[in-house]
Amino acid sequence: MQFKGVIGQQDIKDYLLNSAQSNQVSHAQMFLGSEGSGNLALAIAFAQYLQCRNKGVEDACGICRSCIKANKLMHPDIHFSYPTVGSKAKSTDFLTEWRTAVAEQPYMNVYQWLQHIKAENKQGNITREECEAIIRKLSLRAYESTYKVLIMWMPEYLGKEGNRLLKLIEEPPDNTVFLFVAENSNLILNTILSRTQQLRIYRLSDAEIAEALVAQHNLTENKARQVAILAEGNYNKALELLSNSENDNQQLLISWIGACLSNQSVILLQWVEEIAKLGRENQKNFIKYALYFLRQSFLLQVGQMKTTALSNQELQLAKQLMEKMTLEHFESVIQLLDEASYHVERNANPKILFLHLSIQVMEHYKDVR
Numbered sequence: 001m002q003f004k005g006v007i008g009q010q011d012i013k014d015y016l017l018n019s020a021q022s023n024q025v026s027h028a029q030m031f032l033g034s035e036g037s038g039n040l041a042l043a044i045a046f047a048q049y050l051q052c053r054n055k056g057v058e059d060a061c062g063i064c065r066s067c068i069k070a071n072k073l074m075h076p077d078i079h080f081s082y083p084t085v086g087s088k089a090k091s092t093d094f095l096t097e098w099r100t101a102v103a104e105q106p107y108m109n110v111y112q113w114l115q116h117i118k119a120e121n122k123q124g125n126i127t128r129e130e131c132e133a134i135i136r137k138l139s140l141r142a143y144e145s146t147y148k149v150l151i152m153w154m155p156e157y158l159g160k161e162g163n164r165l166l167k168l169i170e171e172p173p174d175n176t177v178f179l180f181v182a183e184n185s186n187l188i189l190n191t192i193l194s195r196t197q198q199l200r201i202y203r204l205s206d207a208e209i210a211e212a213l214v215a216q217h218n219l220t221e222n223k224a225r226q227v228a229i230l231a232e233g234n235y236n237k238a239l240e241l242l243s244n245s246e247n248d249n250q251q252l253l254i255s256w257i258g259a260c261l262s263n264q265s266v267i268l269l270q271w272v273e274e275i276a277k278l279g280r281e282n283q284k285n286f287i288k289y290a291l292y293f294l295r296q297s298f299l300l301q302v303g304q305m306k307t308t309a310l311s312n313q314e315l316q317l318a319k320q321l322m323e324k325m326t327l328e329h330f331e332s333v334i335q336l337l338d339e340a341s342y343h344v345e346r347n348a349n350p351k352i353l354f355l356h357l358s359i360q361v362m363e364h365y366k367d368v369r
């Protein structure tokens, strides 16, 4: 994987490129970032860059012998370590599965990985045997490059076995680089944490996620934005939303508001039937999208919205709503949706919930009309 395949994160890319170009690569780094931030993808791209024989200023060449092996996760001097199942298991026991999983989805979370290796209900682990294997591997000379790199994904799963690695991290053989890739520093041994340089990987912006969805999954800009808003900076979540949600939240919102404002109870009843069938996750997502959209429209109404916050299509819809709704309407619908979101989390009956919500919105609109 090259840096160009990693979404956003330009600051971190620049920092890593600069450290390699000035020969100041820290030998133990902790890529700390929440799920879907791309921390694993960054570490893999950095390892490939370090090994590349024809480095460019901004990226690995992608075509040298080193890059070709690194791209397939088969470079002999880039080692991987990750949670596995089985009390004496080593990462290499699952190497084939690892290569497929990362090639398919480098933004995966540990749960998805454990499902991929059919862990079922078993806990993932980085075992004592794995730690000993790492020590053996890294004490050998590099096969065909300057650096020996170990990428350890989710050191949270090391437990106290991690103490076996301390000496190696503290006094590594020449040109050995540890890249730890973690989500939660509270679950990592302090003894390890304190021996690494920490790189904070931030969540992606909505715009970065939307752009990646358009480029990688052929989504329209409008649909990509709807997904991005719900993904909360987590590209893995965006991909999950994509595979689970066939419904178009924007269309749902347009028909709902339209029916409420024009007092069309038959259409509203059909709408309630439709949303009740969607399942709880989709209902939560609809409410979240509706809240986002109405808050942005409200800000537009009071003249405080950044123009970039809505797509052209959304902007048109917002303007239509503003012709019909006062600030007070916006506020009350937002408040009612907030309450509905609370109840949907607590497993309220969806038909009753959405019917009640719609009647309240309708009545409130009638009152102040």
Ligand SMILES: [Zn+2]
Pocket: 051, 052, 053, 054, 055, 060, 061, 062, 063, 064, 065, 066, 067
């Ligand atoms: Zn190369």
